[in-house]
Amino acid sequence: GESVGLHLPTLSVQEGDNSIINCAYSNSASDYFIWYKQESGKGPQFIIDIRSNMDKRQGQRVTVLLNKTVKHLSLQIAATQPGDSAVYFCAENPSGGYNKLIFGAGTRLAVHP
Amino acid sequence: EPEVTQTPSHQVTQMGQEVILRCVPISNHLYFYWYRQILGQKVEFLVSFYNNEISEKSEIFDDQFSVERPDGSNFTLKIRSTKLEDSAMYFCASSVTTGNTIYFGEGSWLTVV
Numbered sequence: 376g377e378s379v380g381l382h383l384p385t386l387s388v389q390e391g392d393n394s395i396i397n398c399a400y401s402n403s404a405s406d407y408f409i410w411y412k413q414e415s416g417k418g419p420q421f422i423i424d425i426r427s428n429m430d431k432r433q434g435q436r437v438t439v440l441l442n443k444t445v446k447h448l449s450l451q452i453a454a455t456q457p458g459d460s461a462v463y464f465c466a467e468n469p470s471g472g473y474n475k476l477i478f479g480a481g482t483r484l485a486v487h488p
Numbered sequence: 489e490p491e492v493t494q495t496p497s498h499q500v501t502q503m504g505q506e507v508i509l510r511c512v513p514i515s516n517h518l519y520f521y522w523y524r525q526i527l528g529q530k531v532e533f534l535v536s537f538y539n540n541e542i543s544e545k546s547e548i549f550d551d552q553f554s555v556e557r558p559d560g561s562n563f564t565l566k567i568r569s570t571k572l573e574d575s576a577m578y579f580c581a582s583s584v585t586t587g588n589t590i591y592f593g594e595g596s597w598l599t600v601v
Contacts, residue, residue, distance in 0.1 A: 383528075407587050418492075418579050418592040419531060464531065474519060474586050475544050478531040 383462060385483040394452040394486075398465035398479045403446060405467035409476070410439060410450045412461045419464060422450070452484075460486045490514040492593035494580050500599045501570055509565045509596045511580030520563045521581040521590065522555065524548070531579065537563065570600045 388394050400408065406427040411419035425432045425439045425448075432439050438451040448465050462483050466476040493512045501507050513520050522534040535545040537555055552574075554566045563582075567574055577595040 409589070411592075416595075416597075418594045421589055421591060424589060466531075468587065474521060474536055474583055474588075474590055475533045475546070476523075476531075476590065477533070480530055 383481050383483045385485055387485045387487060388455050390455060390457060390486055390488050392455055394450075394455045394459070394484060396450045396452075396463050396482045396484065398448040398450075398482075400446050400448055400465065400467040400479070401477065402467060402469050403443075404470050405477075406470040407468040408439070408441060408448055409466045409468070410437075410448075411464045411466060411478075412459075413464060413481070414461045422463075455484070455486050457486050457488060460484055490516075490591075492580055492582055492591055494578075494593040494596050496596055497594070498597040498599070500601060503572060503600055504569050507567045507570055507574075507598060509567075509578050509580075509598070511563045511565070511593060512561050513563055513580065513582030514591060515561075517582035517584050517591075519543075519583045519586060520555075520557070521583075522565045523579045523581060523592070524576040525579065525595075526576045534565075534578075567598075570598075572600050574598060575600045 409424040410422040413419050423434045423437050423439050430441050436453045440449045462481045464481045465479040495510045520537045525531045533546050535549045536543045552568045556564050577597050579595045580593045581590045583590045
């Protein structure tokens with residue numbers, strides 16, 4: 376969901392469980408989507424991307440799902456680990472732009488042992 | 489693994505002073521970007537740069553801001569007369585081309601007092 380100021384939505388999971396982080400994007404013309412992980416005080420770290428001609432893409436322990444009908448993106452993390460604790464941002468790249476990424480509000484993932 | 493490097497990691501400056509933030513993009517990348525993140529908020533696009541000129545900029549990137557590639561490796565962001573509201577983390581990023589993965593640096597934290 377949307378966040379205001381410091382109040383990010385938080386997803387709390389137990390270590391070893393699967394996590395699903397959701398994102399609604401805004402521009403139906405966007406053709407490229409990326410998930411970034413941001414740890415405190417650090418820059419966004421690329422996790423996985425997907426183009427609009429696909430609806431699913433898998434990486435190592437992560438899967439991104441794209442539903443263009445409802446403009447929804449999700450990130451699934453399998454067997455969540457304490458090192459996965461961070462803020463996760465989805466970003467969309469409107470087609471024809473010079474990588475003018477539009478970032479979502481972010482979701483904080485807290486992994487508990 | 490190649491990475492985007494930024495200096496300084498943290499700078500404190502007085503209101504009205506000029507600031508230059510420096511970046512070394514990944515060496516084979518052709519597109520360069522500056523984004524910023526005000527504390528607790530979304531990452532926001534500032535400007536993209538290709539072939540020694542600005543290719544796109546946001547409404548945030550007003551006349552106080554400028555970018556330059558002074559040599560073959562550095563990419564700089566200059567804020568001519570800083571305001572309190574310029575306090576933010578500034579991220580440099582680069583990509584091989586548009587529509588490809590954008591890699592971010594660790595950021596330069598600017599505090600204007």
